Amino acid sequence: MRILLVEDDEKLLQLLAFSFKKEGYQVDCCNNGGDAMYYISQNAHDIILLDRMLPEMDGLAILKKTREAGITIPVIMLTALGQLQDKIDGLDTGADDYLVKPFAFEELLARIRCIKRRPRKWEGNNMLTLGDISLSPEEKILTGPENSCTLSKRECDLLEVFLVNKNQTMPRMVLLSKVWGPDAEVEEGNLDNYIHFLRRRLKSVGSLLTLSTVRGVGYKLTE
DSSP states (O other): OEEEEEOSOHHHHHHHHHHHHHTTOEEEEEOSHHHHHHHHHTTOOSEEEEESSOSSSOHHHHHHHHHHTTOOOOEEEEESOOSHHHHHHHHHHTOSEEEESSOOHHHHHHHHHHHHHSOOTTTTTTOEEETTEEEETTTTEEEOSSOEEEOOHHHHHHHHHHHHTTTOEEEHHHHHHHHHOTTOOOOHHHHHHHHHHHHHHHHHTTOOOEEEEETTTEEEEEO
16 A cells, blocks of 8 residues: 655654554655645555645645545545544545544554545455456456466556556556656666566466557557
């Protein structure tokens, strides 16, 4: 799971980032509204932890723009503003949860786990399917007409993006952002290598799906 942590208190930001990484989460951090909107526009995270009082743009304004843009990433607001109306404003603007500072890290983890358990429209029964294949993201197992195989984490993450965005052309920069992270220093050739790996995986399980190159744009997985 990749978390976007938006917090202007540098000490708290570093403490939370360290704690999440220790728990095995991937974390991207920023401390102002402008950077937050850049990260959110990449649509590369599984959950956003959003402070309310931020430089450049406050948390409610960020949340409003995020939902208006059609981005449905779950958001937990982390804020010192704990009055009833503050909570109502946050939830009505589009937050999935609202946690008042100070809080116990264990409670935040529990709230994240709770959101993670909620069914999302593309998850079904934890299986992603298209045509003659199915993918179990948790087990990293790809199943086709002839057999199954285990994928590496990167292969699984990449195939998951294609299956969530069925029959859509995925731009190269979107794939790099979603699989490697918005700030990852990665050569585009790495993406080409993993596309090659996925094509071999699809062939190995007997799939007739086509992972085609859209020249000048990116790639598309189709039936």
